[in-house]
Amino acid sequence: MKIGAPWLLLLLPLVPAAALLALWNHRRGRKSLILLTGRAPGDDFFGRHLVVTFFSTGFFCAFLFFAILAAADFSWGRKTVEEDRSGLDLVFLLDVSRSMLAPDAPPNRLRAAVDAARGVMQGLPEARFGIVAFKGRGVPVVPVTEDHGALESFFAHAGSGVVAEPGTRLDSGLEAALAAFPSGSRRHRAVVLLSDGESQGVFTDGGVSRYAQEGIPVFAVGFGGKEGSTIRLPDGSLIMGRNRRPVVTRLEEKTLRAAAEISGGAYLSGREPGLAGKLVDRIQGFAESRGLSGFRLVPAGRYRGFLFAALGSLGVSVLVRSVRWKRKD
Amino acid sequence: MPTFDYPLAFLLLLLVPPGVYLRHFSRSRGNLLPFPFAVWRQAGFTPPVKGALLALRLSHAAFWVGVVSLIVALAGPGRAVREKIYLNRGIDMMLVLDESPSMAARDFQPENRFETAREVIRSFVRGRENDPIGLVSFSLEAALRVPPTLDYDFLLKNLDDLRIMDLGDGTAIGMGISVASLHLRRSTARDKVIILLTDGQNNTGEITPETAAQIAGQIGARVYAVGIGGREEAPIEFTDPKTGKRYRGTLEGGFNEALLRGVAEKSGGSYFYAGNPGTLGAIFSAIDSLETVERRVRIQVRTEPLHREFILAGIALLLLDYVIRLWLLREVL
Numbered sequence: 001m002k003i004g005a006p007w008l009l010l011l012l013p014l015v016p017a018a019a020l021l022a023l024w025n026h027r028r029g030r031k032s033l034i035l036l037t038g039r040a041p042g043d044d045f046f047g048r049h050l051v052v053t054f055f056s057t058g059f060f061c062a063f064l065f066f067a068i069l070a071a072a073d074f075s076w077g078r079k080t081v082e083e084d085r086s087g088l089d090l091v092f093l094l095d096v097s098r099s100m101l102a103p104d105a106p107p108n109r110l111r112a113a114v115d116a117a118r119g120v121m122q123g124l125p126e127a128r129f130g131i132v133a134f135k136g137r138g139v140p141v142v143p144v145t146e147d148h149g150a151l152e153s154f155f156a157h158a159g160s161g162v163v164a165e166p167g168t169r170l171d172s173g174l175e176a177a178l179a180a181f182p183s184g185s186r187r188h189r190a191v192v193l194l195s196d197g198e199s200q201g202v203f204t205d206g207g208v209s210r211y212a213q214e215g216i217p218v219f220a221v222g223f224g225g226k227e228g229s230t231i232r233l234p235d236g237s238l239i240m241g242r243n244r245r246p247v248v249t250r251l252e253e254k255t256l257r258a259a260a261e262i263s264g265g266a267y268l269s270g271r272e273p274g275l276a277g278k279l280v281d282r283i284q285g286f287a288e289s290r291g292l293s294g295f296r297l298v299p300a301g302r303y304r305g306f307l308f309a310a311l312g313s314l315g316v317s318v319l320v321r322s323v324r325w326k327r328k329d
Numbered sequence: 330m331p332t333f334d335y336p337l338a339f340l341l342l343l344l345v346p347p348g349v350y351l352r353h354f355s356r357s358r359g360n361l362l363p364f365p366f367a368v369w370r371q372a373g374f375t376p377p378v379k380g381a382l383l384a385l386r387l388s389h390a391a392f393w394v395g396v397v398s399l400i401v402a403l404a405g406p407g408r409a410v411r412e413k414i415y416l417n418r419g420i421d422m423m424l425v426l427d428e429s430p431s432m433a434a435r436d437f438q439p440e441n442r443f444e445t446a447r448e449v450i451r452s453f454v455r456g457r458e459n460d461p462i463g464l465v466s467f468s469l470e471a472a473l474r475v476p477p478t479l480d481y482d483f484l485l486k487n488l489d490d491l492r493i494m495d496l497g498d499g500t501a502i503g504m505g506i507s508v509a510s511l512h513l514r515r516s517t518a519r520d521k522v523i524i525l526l527t528d529g530q531n532n533t534g535e536i537t538p539e540t541a542a543q544i545a546g547q548i549g550a551r552v553y554a555v556g557i558g559g560r561e562e563a564p565i566e567f568t569d570p571k572t573g574k575r576y577r578g579t580l581e582g583g584f585n586e587a588l589l590r591g592v593a594e595k596s597g598g599s600y601f602y603a604g605n606p607g608t609l610g611a612i613f614s615a616i617d618s619l620e621t622v623e624r625r626v627r628i629q630v631r632t633e634p635l636h637r638e639f640i641l642a643g644i645a646l647l648l649l650d651y652v653i654r655l656w657l658l659r660e661v662l
């Protein structure tokens with residue numbers, strides 16, 4: 001099960017708030033009714049009024065609950081969508097933040113990532129490739145092209161200085177990578193994310209769900225280890241923290257796995273032997289399966305069921321108040 | 330263009346009029362408490378508070394608009410986005426632009442040869458479709474700025490970033506053509522084209538223009554050589570990007586017409602002379618019309634779902650109605 005807009009679940013506290021408002025109003029209204037009708041507080045009328053208020057409010061709260069779930073876009077299962085594509089456009093989304101200089105993936109994470117990218121290029125000679133580098137911002141550095149030499153020129157000099165903005169914004173990188181695919185192309189599209197997963201940006205499932213919608217899988221590769229490593233700059237010095245101790249960086253697999261899973265791609269560890277070959281196999285497998293079948297599977301949205309329940313609850317809530325419960329009062 | 334996945338859901342709109350009647354107009358509705366406000370045979374009752382009446386009407390409107398919004402969401406609204414998909418390959422092109430100091434000559438108005446060339450290239454690129462276009466610039470050295478790509482925005486941004494004398498002082502025409510050929514060699518396009526724009530004589534570089542033209546011919550690329558600049562002396566003014574020093578003077582001498590003609594002919598291309606900005610524009614129009622391929626296109630329609638927006642609007646409006654009724658108007662029944 002996946003949620004397209006999980007942040008909308010933050011609206012759920014509105015449900016008890018609506019119930020509390022109704023309770024407060026009922027207490028206040030009961031006094032007014034006693035004055036208006038002139039009936040004794042123990043009269044049946046007030047009992048019925050309580051029941052009507054209870055059910056009407058209950059169903060309104062149910063409406064609110066289901067409507068919020070509908071807006072959050074739950075999906076489970078898959079449905080097929082027709083797709084007529086052949087060939088492959090692949091964008092390398094390369095993390096060039098300073099944490100990628102950590103030497104726990106020898107010689108360092110960034111060089112290991114570049115080697116993996118080179119291996120993928122060799123394994124897919126017919127594909128077109130592009131590179132988006134990200135740090136504090138995602139920046140296209142090589143547009144999608146058949147000219148592998150242009151990518152090689154970039155890889156030869158790839159470093160942390162390619163992007164000026166400090167930080168690590170994976171969300172911005174993913175956005176830039178999506179925009180890097182040329183429009184009007186009938187090729188399959190995929191992203192190879194090469195990172196240690198550390199991100200200061202707000203990584204939301206919603207950002208990656210656009211990849212799922214457009215049928216672009218993210219094949220994420222995590223470099224580094226969970227045990228952590230210091231970061232050594234090209235001049236040999238260590239990056240120090242505010243406490244004057246060396247900064248330690250760790251692989252954050254969770255984010256990378258989420259990006260891969262939501263988009264329909266796969267996650268691989270940067271320490272796997274034969275990494276490039278495995279990546280190539282996965283990418284080829286994805287392109288071939290779609291190319292042969294002529295369709296792709298997308299998450300089946302289930303909002304309609306929730307919305308139907310919401311509208312039904314709202315209807316009952318209105319009926320409970322509008323229909324006369326007894327002929328004579 | 331709006332689309333709906335399940336238009337049958339609109340049948341639910343038929344329930345709205347009876348709902349409006351039942352909720353607001355039925356005399357036997359449950360939440361109605363008959364109460365005499367007027368004295369018999371006297372004037373009727375007029376609500377004394379206009380604001381409350383306004384709030385009541387606003388609440389009713391919010392409720393029903395919210396309900397309609399939810400029904401529209403149930404119908405699966407979406408925005409159809411048409412995308413042009415090219416079924417065949419375009420022509421691979423490399424623009425090779427001279428950025429030597431002489432390109433700063435002011436005989437091409439409004440500014441100089443370089444800016445005019447850049448403007449003409451911009452307009453040329455915008456007019457192409459589905460043709461991967463790359464950019465090489467040269468002066469003392471040559472460098473690939475953009476590999477052949479369909480990402481024209483990226484190309485134009487890098488074109489804008491070019492500066493005169495970025496690659497030193499000199500005119501390495503052969504190197505410019507060679508770098509372009511190098512980056513076209515893997516191209517699978519049937520047609521490959523190099524468009525060379527220069528105003529000078531080849532005076533540096535390890536590869537002569539003739540050899541470079543042979544290399545281009547070997548990979549199947551035609552070279553269109555465009556010589557630009559007037560034949561008379563021209564004032565020149567530019568800033569060295571490395572030192573920031575500004576240079577002013579008069580430019581003498583032009584380009585080697587025979588050399589450019591030879592380069593073009595050797596590769597199966599053509600030579601053009603642009604003596605003024607208008608001619609340069611016309612030359613690019615001519616190249617544009619010479620280099621055409623039949624384009625096979627399929628229109629693919631993609632739908633962007635909009636149901637979430639309608640659901641959120643519905644929730645907001647129904648909550649507005651709820652709060653007005655219970656909190657502001659203190660609805661009792």
